[in-house]
Amino acid sequence: xxxxxxxxxxxxxxxxxxxxxxxxxxxxxxxxxxxxxxxxxxxxxxxxxxxxxxxxxxxxxxxxxxxxxxxxxxxxxxxxxxxxxxxxxxxxxxxxxxxxxxxxxxxxxxxxxxxxxxxxxxxxxxxxxxxxxxxxxxxxxxxxxxxxxxxxxxxxxxxxxxxxxx
Numbered sequence: 001x002x003x004x005x006x007x008x009x010x011x012x013x014x015x016x017x018x019x020x021x022x023x024x025x026x027x028x029x030x031x032x033x034x035x036x037x038x039x040x041x042x043x044x045x046x047x048x049x050x051x052x053x054x055x056x057x058x059x060x061x062x063x064x065x066x067x068x069x070x071x072x073x074x075x076x077x078x079x080x081x082x083x084x085x086x087x088x089x090x091x092x093x094x095x096x097x098x099x100x101x102x103x104x105x106x107x108x109x110x111x112x113x114x115x116x117x118x119x120x121x122x123x124x125x126x127x128x129x130x131x132x133x134x135x136x137x138x139x140x141x142x143x144x145x146x147x148x149x150x151x152x153x154x155x156x157x158x159x160x161x162x163x164x165x166x
Contacts, residue, residue, distance in 0.1 A: 100132060102165075103165040104158075
């Protein structure tokens with residue numbers, strides 16, 4: 001047994017709630033904070049306050065734009081975005097014999113490190129293939145119902161055959 005007490009909170013991807021949760025945790029005298037930032041820039045004040053108080057701050061899964069943390073654990077969202085984009089490129093090349101087509105994108109949370117990183121990775125790949133065009137994007141906030149609704153809207157907006165990939 002490691003004699004570790006875990007204090008947990010969930011901000012439901014709301015940055016102001018997450019900052020409040022961090023501030024409340026700072027009052028509890030924690031030995032470390034592990035956090036998945038809701039939005040890349042908005043949670044910086046909470047992360048920076050913990051760091052300034054000498055509490056080790058470990059980011060996981062999502063990044064923050066501040067440098068006031070100790071470690072990041074995860075595969076970067078930029079790498080993830082690039083890998084997903086390459087899968088689309090490969091599938092379109094297999095379908096058409098060359099990398100071309102029109103795609104739609106279901107994005108995560110506006111302004112989040114996840115979204116910014118994934119788009120940067122996608123851009124690195126898609127910029128090499130001028131005949132692949134993203135014709136529409138929609139934020140889904142990591143919610144299945146929003147993703148389904150957005151895809152239904154795309155299918156109604158575009159005629160059959162006008163979307164080559166998602």
